[in-house]
Amino acid sequence: MNRIASVALPLAIFLGLAASTVIVAGRVLPSRQAAALAQEPVDLPDVRLTDHHRREAALVSELAGDDLLVVTFNYTSCQSICGVGNAIMQELDKAVLPRIRRPVRLVSITINPMVDTPDILAEAAREWAPSERWLWATGRPGDIDKVLRQANARTADIELHELVFIVGDGKRKDFRRMPVNDATVSGVLAALDGYGS
Template structure:
Protein backbone atom coordinates (compact mmCIF):
# COMPACT_ATOMS: atom_id res chain seq x y z
CA UNK A 1 0.00 0.00 0.00
CA UNK A 2 1.48 3.35 -1.03
CA UNK A 3 1.29 6.59 0.98
CA UNK A 4 -1.69 8.00 -0.91
CA UNK A 5 -3.64 4.78 -0.47
CA UNK A 6 -2.77 4.77 3.22
CA UNK A 7 -4.04 8.32 3.58
CA UNK A 8 -7.33 7.34 1.97
CA UNK A 9 -7.63 4.37 4.34
CA UNK A 10 -6.87 6.60 7.31
CA UNK A 11 -9.55 9.10 6.32
CA UNK A 12 -12.14 6.35 6.22
CA UNK A 13 -10.93 4.77 9.46
CA UNK A 14 -10.95 8.06 11.36
CA UNK A 15 -14.64 8.47 10.54
CA UNK A 16 -15.50 4.85 11.33
CA UNK A 17 -13.37 4.21 14.43
CA UNK A 18 -15.45 6.07 17.09
CA UNK A 19 -18.41 3.75 16.42
CA UNK A 20 -16.67 0.53 15.51
CA UNK A 21 -18.45 -2.51 14.09
CA UNK A 22 -21.98 -3.22 15.26
CA UNK A 23 -20.85 -6.23 17.28
CA UNK A 24 -18.52 -4.03 19.35
CA UNK A 25 -20.84 -1.09 19.99
CA UNK A 26 -22.13 -2.48 23.26
CA UNK A 27 -18.62 -3.11 24.64
CA UNK A 28 -17.44 0.36 23.66
CA UNK A 29 -20.52 2.45 24.32
CA UNK A 30 -18.41 4.97 26.24
CA UNK A 31 -16.41 5.53 23.03
CA UNK A 32 -19.48 5.92 20.82
CA UNK A 33 -19.34 9.68 20.36
CA UNK A 34 -16.72 11.60 18.37
CA UNK A 35 -17.19 14.50 20.83
CA UNK A 36 -15.12 12.82 23.55
CA UNK A 37 -13.66 15.45 25.88
CA UNK A 38 -9.90 15.88 25.77
CA UNK A 39 -8.44 15.85 29.28
CA UNK A 40 -4.85 16.96 29.81
CA UNK A 41 -2.63 17.59 32.76
CA UNK A 42 1.11 18.05 33.10
CA UNK A 43 3.02 15.48 35.13
CA UNK A 44 6.59 14.54 35.92
CA UNK A 45 7.64 11.22 34.46
CA UNK A 46 10.95 9.38 34.35
CA UNK A 47 11.07 7.14 31.31
CA UNK A 48 12.11 3.57 32.15
CA UNK A 49 14.82 1.72 30.25
CA UNK A 50 12.96 -1.58 30.40
CA UNK A 51 13.64 -4.07 27.58
CA UNK A 52 11.43 -3.77 24.50
CA UNK A 53 11.37 -5.08 20.94
CA UNK A 54 10.49 -3.05 17.89
CA UNK A 55 8.44 -4.10 14.87
CA UNK A 56 11.58 -5.57 13.29
CA UNK A 57 12.30 -7.70 16.36
CA UNK A 58 15.29 -5.62 17.46
CA UNK A 59 15.72 -5.57 21.25
CA UNK A 60 16.89 -2.66 23.40
CA UNK A 61 16.03 -0.46 26.36
CA UNK A 62 12.90 1.69 26.01
CA UNK A 63 14.60 4.93 27.06
CA UNK A 64 17.74 4.11 25.10
CA UNK A 65 15.73 3.85 21.88
CA UNK A 66 14.65 7.50 22.11
CA UNK A 67 16.76 10.52 21.06
CA UNK A 68 17.28 12.66 24.16
CA UNK A 69 17.01 16.04 22.48
CA UNK A 70 13.58 15.76 20.86
CA UNK A 71 10.05 16.04 22.23
CA UNK A 72 8.17 12.77 22.46
CA UNK A 73 4.68 11.57 21.53
CA UNK A 74 3.61 8.23 22.98
CA UNK A 75 0.35 6.53 21.98
CA UNK A 76 -1.05 3.36 23.57
CA UNK A 77 -2.83 0.84 21.31
CA UNK A 78 -3.13 -2.86 20.56
CA UNK A 79 -2.99 -4.42 17.15
CA UNK A 80 -6.14 -6.57 17.20
CA UNK A 81 -8.29 -3.60 18.25
CA UNK A 82 -10.95 -2.75 15.63
CA UNK A 83 -12.70 0.14 17.37
CA UNK A 84 -10.71 3.14 18.62
CA UNK A 85 -7.16 2.03 17.74
CA UNK A 86 -7.39 2.40 13.94
CA UNK A 87 -8.48 6.00 14.54
CA UNK A 88 -5.46 6.54 16.80
CA UNK A 89 -3.16 5.10 14.12
CA UNK A 90 -4.77 7.36 11.51
CA UNK A 91 -4.14 10.43 13.70
CA UNK A 92 -0.53 9.38 14.19
CA UNK A 93 -0.04 8.84 10.47
CA UNK A 94 -0.93 12.47 9.81
CA UNK A 95 1.36 13.54 12.66
CA UNK A 96 4.15 11.37 11.24
CA UNK A 97 3.98 13.38 8.02
CA UNK A 98 3.87 16.70 9.86
CA UNK A 99 6.94 16.00 12.00
CA UNK A 100 9.38 15.76 9.10
CA UNK A 101 12.20 13.23 8.76
CA UNK A 102 15.87 12.67 9.56
CA UNK A 103 17.79 15.46 11.27
CA UNK A 104 14.86 17.85 10.77
CA UNK A 105 12.45 15.55 12.65
CA UNK A 106 10.56 17.63 15.23
CA UNK A 107 9.65 14.85 17.67
CA UNK A 108 9.95 11.15 18.34
CA UNK A 109 6.70 9.27 17.65
CA UNK A 110 6.14 5.96 19.45
CA UNK A 111 3.29 3.46 19.44
CA UNK A 112 3.41 1.51 22.71
CA UNK A 113 1.69 -1.88 22.36
CA UNK A 114 -0.51 -2.78 25.35
CA UNK A 115 -1.38 -6.42 24.56
CA UNK A 116 1.43 -8.50 26.10
CA UNK A 117 0.60 -11.63 24.09
CA UNK A 118 -1.01 -10.58 20.82
CA UNK A 119 1.22 -7.61 20.03
CA UNK A 120 4.15 -9.47 18.54
CA UNK A 121 6.75 -7.67 16.41
CA UNK A 122 5.14 -9.29 13.37
CA UNK A 123 1.72 -7.82 14.25
CA UNK A 124 3.29 -4.41 14.87
CA UNK A 125 5.02 -4.55 11.49
CA UNK A 126 1.77 -5.50 9.77
CA UNK A 127 -0.12 -2.59 11.33
CA UNK A 128 2.73 -0.18 10.58
CA UNK A 129 2.61 -1.20 6.92
CA UNK A 130 -1.16 -0.78 6.79
CA UNK A 131 -0.86 2.80 7.98
CA UNK A 132 2.19 3.70 5.91
CA UNK A 133 4.37 4.38 8.94
CA UNK A 134 7.62 6.15 8.12
CA UNK A 135 11.04 4.99 9.36
CA UNK A 136 11.03 7.53 12.22
CA UNK A 137 7.80 6.16 13.78
CA UNK A 138 8.74 3.58 16.43
CA UNK A 139 6.50 0.61 17.29
CA UNK A 140 7.53 -1.01 20.58
CA UNK A 141 6.34 -3.92 22.73
CA UNK A 142 7.49 -5.21 26.08
CA UNK A 143 6.23 -8.71 25.24
CA UNK A 144 4.62 -11.15 27.69
CA UNK A 145 6.95 -10.29 30.57
CA UNK A 146 7.74 -6.65 29.97
CA UNK A 147 4.48 -5.02 28.87
CA UNK A 148 2.88 -4.65 32.29
CA UNK A 149 6.01 -3.18 33.99
CA UNK A 150 6.46 -0.77 31.08
CA UNK A 151 2.85 0.42 31.21
CA UNK A 152 3.00 0.80 34.99
CA UNK A 153 6.16 2.89 34.69
CA UNK A 154 4.35 5.13 32.18
CA UNK A 155 1.32 5.43 34.51
CA UNK A 156 -0.94 3.71 32.00
CA UNK A 157 -3.36 1.19 33.50
CA UNK A 158 -5.53 -0.24 30.72
CA UNK A 159 -7.52 -2.84 32.62
CA UNK A 160 -9.38 -5.00 30.08
CA UNK A 161 -7.89 -4.28 26.67
CA UNK A 162 -11.24 -3.60 25.01
CA UNK A 163 -12.08 -0.90 27.57
CA UNK A 164 -9.01 1.27 27.23
CA UNK A 165 -9.42 4.93 26.29
CA UNK A 166 -7.43 6.77 23.61
CA UNK A 167 -4.38 7.97 25.51
CA UNK A 168 -1.32 9.98 24.48
CA UNK A 169 1.69 11.36 26.34
CA UNK A 170 3.46 14.40 24.91
CA UNK A 171 6.52 15.90 26.54
CA UNK A 172 10.23 16.54 26.63
CA UNK A 173 12.45 13.73 27.99
CA UNK A 174 15.21 16.15 29.03
CA UNK A 175 12.81 17.99 31.39
CA UNK A 176 10.69 14.99 32.40
CA UNK A 177 7.48 17.01 31.96
CA UNK A 178 4.62 15.42 30.03
CA UNK A 179 1.01 16.17 29.21
CA UNK A 180 -1.40 13.23 29.19
CA UNK A 181 -4.24 13.48 26.68
CA UNK A 182 -7.32 11.27 26.61
CA UNK A 183 -10.14 11.23 24.12
CA UNK A 184 -10.64 12.33 20.52
CA UNK A 185 -7.28 14.03 20.04
CA UNK A 186 -6.59 15.57 16.63
CA UNK A 187 -3.26 15.70 14.77
CA UNK A 188 -3.24 19.49 15.27
CA UNK A 189 -3.54 18.98 19.07
CA UNK A 190 -0.45 16.79 19.12
CA UNK A 191 1.67 18.85 16.74
CA UNK A 192 0.85 22.09 18.60
CA UNK A 193 1.82 20.52 21.91
CA UNK A 194 5.09 19.23 20.43
CA UNK A 195 5.97 22.69 19.13
CA UNK A 196 5.29 24.21 22.55
CA UNK A 197 7.92 22.00 24.22
CA UNK A 198 11.14 23.65 25.47
CA UNK A 199 14.40 22.91 23.70
CA UNK A 200 17.04 20.79 25.39
CA UNK A 201 20.39 22.48 25.98
Protein backbone atom coordinates (compact mmCIF):
# COMPACT_ATOMS: atom_id res chain seq x y z
CA MET A 1 0.00 0.00 0.00
CA ASN A 2 1.45 3.39 -0.93
CA ARG A 3 1.84 6.26 1.52
CA ILE A 4 -1.10 8.22 0.12
CA ALA A 5 -3.50 5.33 0.55
CA SER A 6 -2.19 4.47 4.02
CA VAL A 7 -2.79 7.98 5.41
CA ALA A 8 -5.84 9.11 3.40
CA LEU A 9 -8.47 8.24 6.02
CA PRO A 10 -6.42 9.35 9.05
CA LEU A 11 -5.50 12.57 7.26
CA ALA A 12 -9.16 13.24 6.45
CA ILE A 13 -9.97 12.84 10.15
CA PHE A 14 -7.08 15.14 11.05
CA LEU A 15 -8.24 17.83 8.61
CA GLY A 16 -11.75 17.62 10.01
CA LEU A 17 -10.45 18.08 13.54
CA ALA A 18 -8.14 20.90 12.50
CA ALA A 19 -10.93 22.71 10.68
CA SER A 20 -12.98 22.79 13.88
CA THR A 21 -10.33 24.76 15.77
CA VAL A 22 -8.39 27.98 15.36
CA ILE A 23 -4.61 28.03 15.79
CA VAL A 24 -3.62 30.09 18.82
CA ALA A 25 -0.52 32.10 17.90
CA GLY A 26 1.40 34.95 19.41
CA ARG A 27 -0.10 34.84 22.89
CA VAL A 28 1.07 33.44 26.18
CA LEU A 29 -1.35 32.03 28.71
CA PRO A 30 -0.72 31.85 32.46
CA SER A 31 0.53 28.43 33.54
CA ARG A 32 -2.77 27.62 35.29
CA GLN A 33 -4.46 27.99 31.90
CA ALA A 34 -1.97 25.53 30.42
CA ALA A 35 -3.06 23.06 33.07
CA ALA A 36 -6.69 23.68 32.11
CA LEU A 37 -5.89 23.01 28.46
CA ALA A 38 -4.16 19.71 29.22
CA GLN A 39 -5.78 18.54 32.42
CA GLU A 40 -4.62 15.05 33.32
CA PRO A 41 -1.20 15.16 35.06
CA VAL A 42 1.29 12.54 33.88
CA ASP A 43 4.30 11.37 35.88
CA LEU A 44 6.52 10.60 32.90
CA PRO A 45 9.18 8.01 33.75
CA ASP A 46 12.76 8.94 32.94
CA VAL A 47 13.34 5.81 30.84
CA ARG A 48 16.14 5.56 28.29
CA LEU A 49 15.01 5.63 24.67
CA THR A 50 16.85 5.15 21.39
CA ASP A 51 15.89 7.44 18.53
CA HIS A 52 15.86 6.90 14.77
CA HIS A 53 19.45 8.21 14.62
CA ARG A 54 20.50 5.45 17.08
CA ARG A 55 21.16 8.01 19.83
CA GLU A 56 20.19 7.13 23.40
CA ALA A 57 18.73 9.61 25.87
CA ALA A 58 16.57 9.66 28.99
CA LEU A 59 13.03 10.87 28.27
CA VAL A 60 12.62 13.47 31.02
CA SER A 61 16.10 14.50 32.15
CA GLU A 62 17.69 14.63 28.69
CA LEU A 63 15.05 14.84 25.95
CA ALA A 64 12.82 17.25 27.83
CA GLY A 65 15.60 18.77 29.93
CA ASP A 66 14.60 22.41 30.51
CA ASP A 67 12.59 22.61 27.29
CA LEU A 68 8.97 22.10 26.33
CA LEU A 69 8.02 18.56 25.31
CA VAL A 70 5.35 16.96 23.13
CA VAL A 71 5.05 13.16 23.18
CA THR A 72 2.77 10.99 21.09
CA PHE A 73 2.66 7.28 20.29
CA ASN A 74 2.72 5.39 17.00
CA TYR A 75 4.09 2.28 15.31
CA THR A 76 5.50 1.87 11.83
CA SER A 77 3.01 -0.66 10.38
CA CYS A 78 -0.01 1.29 11.65
CA GLN A 79 -2.88 1.75 9.19
CA SER A 80 -5.22 3.62 11.53
CA ILE A 81 -4.80 6.66 13.80
CA CYS A 82 -0.99 6.96 13.57
CA GLY A 83 -1.25 8.95 10.35
CA VAL A 84 -3.28 11.59 12.19
CA GLY A 85 -0.75 11.82 15.01
CA ASN A 86 2.14 11.99 12.56
CA ALA A 87 0.41 14.72 10.53
CA ILE A 88 -0.12 16.78 13.69
CA MET A 89 3.51 16.34 14.71
CA GLN A 90 4.67 17.25 11.19
CA GLU A 91 2.60 20.44 11.20
CA LEU A 92 3.97 21.36 14.63
CA ASP A 93 7.51 20.61 13.47
CA LYS A 94 7.36 22.51 10.17
CA ALA A 95 5.01 25.42 10.67
CA VAL A 96 4.28 26.08 14.30
CA LEU A 97 7.23 25.40 16.58
CA PRO A 98 9.63 27.82 14.88
CA ARG A 99 7.33 30.57 16.22
CA ILE A 100 7.48 29.36 19.85
CA ARG A 101 9.98 31.30 21.98
CA ARG A 102 11.21 28.31 23.97
CA PRO A 103 12.83 25.19 22.47
CA VAL A 104 10.38 22.34 21.96
CA ARG A 105 11.23 18.65 21.61
CA LEU A 106 8.82 16.38 19.76
CA VAL A 107 9.02 12.64 20.51
CA SER A 108 7.00 9.92 18.75
CA ILE A 109 7.36 6.75 20.82
CA THR A 110 6.59 3.39 19.23
CA ILE A 111 4.06 1.15 20.94
CA ASN A 112 5.59 -1.86 19.14
CA PRO A 113 9.23 -1.90 20.33
CA MET A 114 9.75 -5.57 19.48
CA VAL A 115 9.40 -4.69 15.78
CA ASP A 116 10.26 -1.00 15.55
CA THR A 117 14.04 -0.92 15.75
CA PRO A 118 15.91 2.38 15.21
CA ASP A 119 16.52 1.43 11.56
CA ILE A 120 12.84 0.67 10.93
CA LEU A 121 11.87 3.92 12.66
CA ALA A 122 14.37 5.83 10.51
CA GLU A 123 12.82 4.43 7.34
CA ALA A 124 9.29 5.35 8.50
CA ALA A 125 10.38 8.79 9.68
CA ARG A 126 11.84 9.67 6.27
CA GLU A 127 8.32 9.84 4.82
CA TRP A 128 7.50 12.63 7.29
CA ALA A 129 10.83 14.52 6.93
CA PRO A 130 11.28 15.36 10.62
CA SER A 131 13.64 18.12 11.67
CA GLU A 132 16.20 17.54 14.43
CA ARG A 133 13.61 18.61 16.99
CA TRP A 134 11.29 15.63 16.16
CA LEU A 135 12.58 12.22 17.23
CA TRP A 136 11.07 8.81 16.58
CA ALA A 137 12.00 6.61 19.53
CA THR A 138 11.95 3.04 20.75
CA GLY A 139 13.18 1.36 23.93
CA ARG A 140 13.06 -1.77 25.99
CA PRO A 141 9.52 -3.25 25.99
CA GLY A 142 9.21 -2.89 29.78
CA ASP A 143 10.22 0.78 29.60
CA ILE A 144 7.78 1.49 26.78
CA ASP A 145 5.01 -0.22 28.78
CA LYS A 146 5.87 1.99 31.74
CA VAL A 147 5.56 5.16 29.66
CA LEU A 148 2.25 3.96 28.20
CA ARG A 149 0.85 3.14 31.65
CA GLN A 150 1.91 6.51 33.09
CA ALA A 151 0.38 8.28 30.08
CA ASN A 152 -2.86 6.30 30.46
CA ALA A 153 -2.46 5.28 26.82
CA ARG A 154 -4.49 2.12 26.24
CA THR A 155 -2.89 -0.22 23.74
CA ALA A 156 -4.44 -3.62 24.53
CA ASP A 157 -5.50 -3.76 20.88
CA ILE A 158 -2.59 -2.20 19.02
CA GLU A 159 -4.70 -1.42 15.95
CA LEU A 160 -7.26 0.47 18.02
CA HIS A 161 -4.90 2.49 20.18
CA GLU A 162 -5.92 6.04 21.08
CA LEU A 163 -4.51 9.28 19.74
CA VAL A 164 -2.63 10.49 22.82
CA PHE A 165 -0.56 13.64 23.23
CA ILE A 166 1.46 14.51 26.33
CA VAL A 167 2.51 18.15 26.57
CA GLY A 168 4.75 19.55 29.24
CA ASP A 169 7.53 21.70 30.58
CA GLY A 170 10.77 19.88 31.37
CA LYS A 171 12.01 22.72 33.60
CA ARG A 172 8.94 22.47 35.84
CA LYS A 173 8.60 18.68 35.41
CA ASP A 174 4.94 19.37 34.63
CA PHE A 175 3.56 16.98 32.00
CA ARG A 176 -0.09 16.60 31.10
CA ARG A 177 -2.24 14.43 28.84
CA MET A 178 -4.25 16.37 26.29
CA PRO A 179 -8.00 15.72 26.27
CA VAL A 180 -8.89 13.71 23.16
CA ASN A 181 -10.88 16.60 21.65
CA ASP A 182 -7.86 18.91 22.01
CA ALA A 183 -5.44 16.51 20.28
CA THR A 184 -5.08 18.90 17.34
CA VAL A 185 -2.37 21.26 16.13
CA SER A 186 -4.13 24.23 17.70
CA GLY A 187 -4.85 22.35 20.94
CA VAL A 188 -1.22 21.31 21.39
CA LEU A 189 0.00 24.80 20.49
CA ALA A 190 -2.37 26.40 23.00
CA ALA A 191 -1.06 24.08 25.74
CA LEU A 192 2.55 24.90 24.80
CA ASP A 193 1.78 28.63 24.79
CA GLY A 194 0.35 28.21 28.28
CA TYR A 195 3.77 27.35 29.68
CA GLY A 196 5.10 30.76 28.71
CA SER A 197 8.74 31.66 28.23
